[in-house]
Amino acid sequence: MGRKLDPARKEKRGPGRKARKQRGAEVELARFLPPGKSRLSRPGGSAAAAGAGLPPDPPPVFPQNRRPAAGQPPRGRSGFSDDNSKLLAPAKAKKIPSKGNNMELSSDGEVEEGSWEMEEEEEDGSSDEMVDDYGASSSEEEELLPIEKAALKQKSDRGGLSEDDSEEEEEEEEEEEEAAAEEASRQKMGQKEEESTDLQLNLDIDEQFKLPTDEQIERETSPPDLHIIHQRIKGNMEVLQDFVVKREEGRTRQEYLALLRRDMAAYYSYSDFLLMKLMDIFPLPELINFLEANEVPRPVTIRTNTLKTRRRDLAQALINRGVNLDPLGKWSKTGLVIYDSSVPIGATPEYLAGHYMLQGASSLLPVMALAPQENERILDMCCAPGGKTSYIAQLMKNTGMILANDSNAERLRSVVGNLHRLGVTNAVVSNCDGRQFPKVCSCLLWGVLGGFDRVLLDAPCSGTGVISKDPAVKTNKDEKDILRCSHLQKELILSAIDSVNAASETGGYIVYCTCSIMVEENEWVVDYALKKRNVRLVATGLDFGKEGFTRFKDRRFHPSLKSTRRFYPHTHNMDGFFIAKFKKFSNAIPQEQKAATPSAVPDTVREPQTKKRKLEGSKVDKEQKPPQPALKKRRSLQAQRRPLKA
């Protein structure tokens, strides 16, 4: 997204990094502007430097500026990758006139990067408002009149800067939300001329992000103008970051948040419900990064099949075919990331021969956490399409036994295909419901084989971590879906725990993972498992990734949840993921909050959490309180085997 530089004209380059970039642009613009206005596009320069006065009438100049400046590159804006600059270029372009306005006041030939940056940071919100104004003017004819009105007004009250004036002006004008931006921009222009009280004026200006009243919102035309909304989001965020200072009198934080939510929902196409959930999880600047990251796909990654080849050889073979690749990172010995390729990655002879598997980087993590050893018995409860199962098999070097299960028969075909292609010989594929596993295994497996050594549960989830792969998730998930997923996950995790043999010499581990970032599906389920079974959380062995939450809104989770890991698209550049690793230390299934025997340990640890638990922790008698009758029924088989305590 560069400026359209004419390569034939080599501009004289002065000292300084910015000079090299912007000086050229200035000269470019000089072609379009009337000779006297060429100073407008000069970059950098101390805002505080006393400079020439504002050119006679800025407003007529800006529309002209907009077109040539449309090619200007974004200037070091944080949070937006180059991929997004296409989306944002028009906004940036509109920004330029405002910058131009500032620039012209700098001393000639001088570039002060520091002050320029500072200027940019501080006046981000406000300059956006000003830009907003011109954005509006470009889209709606009737705005020209207010603009010209504004320019004339500003010229007249150049000396004074008062919010009262601005608000009066705003009240006079009756239109959409651009009013706020407009008068803020007017203020801005006046302020630039002052120069001396720059910082203070900036603060004043930022306060000028005025919440549009409800009537103004209603009067908003549809389809919404995305540029305006984007500017409003930025302005709103500015205010919310420094709320005490920048807030508007009489407006609550809730109103700002409500507007922000509405705008983000419109701009990024999310449902309001999902956005509310996301706002609970992420702080605001991170939320923007997350939303932006979801617009862009994650890089394509492959995993070498070490049963058939080595990463080195595979990389060489693919490079010979014309694929641009790199090792995935220090944390993976088998991963490769594909930058671009002249052949379809899913159809090379190496792929067909089973030398590698197309797999997301985040899917390598749960298997690394599981750390299957050779000659173990592993259960993969939700295995489709078979990437993790085959990774487990390759780590075990085709020894031992893997039971790959999935409840969806359609998707099992890809599992079988992948396992055969990759040369996995120690897998049995089954099509059972994961919740049946204790029953299926109990009689024969437990009796004859004694349960599994490790279980991997990649639970079906709402998919909020993989929005970049499936944008439909933005709108089709609501409260019911999340709770339904959560319920299913809770059932599955109990089954998974029941299928593991705690007394196994090498194992006794369960890894629970989802590709979701919702707390209801992650920490809540893990906490539920901790309460219901004799398991404890252990370190996943992954040294990167964000720790899971130990408290969220009004819920408090077990402190050991710090050992779980969360991965986000915007911080780790892989799909959103959550991983938790349990160790089962006893095969006994605790009856409802029974204190004695092995469950005493987790009880005492968890006692501080709820009073209820404290009371029951001390009791020896078993209380026949059935919070989950269905669960009890399913466990009745095991319960009968255990002598009842009187």
Next chain:
Amino acid sequence: MRPLTEAETRAVFEKLGRYIGENIQLLVDRPDGTYCFRLHRDRVYYLSEKLLKVAASIPRDSLVSLGTCFGKFTKTQKFRLSVTALDFLAPYAKYKVWVKPGSEQSFLYGNHVLKSGLGRITENTAQYQGVVVFSMADVPLGFGVAAKSTQECRKVDPMAIVVFHQADVGEYVRNEDTLT
């Protein structure tokens, strides 16, 4: 899931023998344990005995695949070897054919191998002998039947078929649904 009957075993071994000859013994008696064949829904699976117990405990309707599928019995009880057995045929193959890089793709699309694409061929391959097809980098691509003996291959014109295609790894992508 049940063990193979006499007749079925004979059919399977005979088919396998066409490609790997007497090396079938190596398939059954392996250093890392005994392997066996089992029949499930007309498909023949090759698996280690360790898997047998687990596979046996899964309800028959839920069982989808065990170990490696070698092929299936057709409705008229003929045994058809599938590409999924390639990993076991390739190391023990007695007669091999190497294909030039240019016609790799063509073979992977399911076409026969022409003389123009033939890189190397094992000496004294008889006509209609089962062969395993490799790429020049020794990557197994599939298997087929030699249409011409080695001697004839030297004499025949470039457009003649030298290997009839029977199965290739491209089927993993083309016929993913019919593998199971």
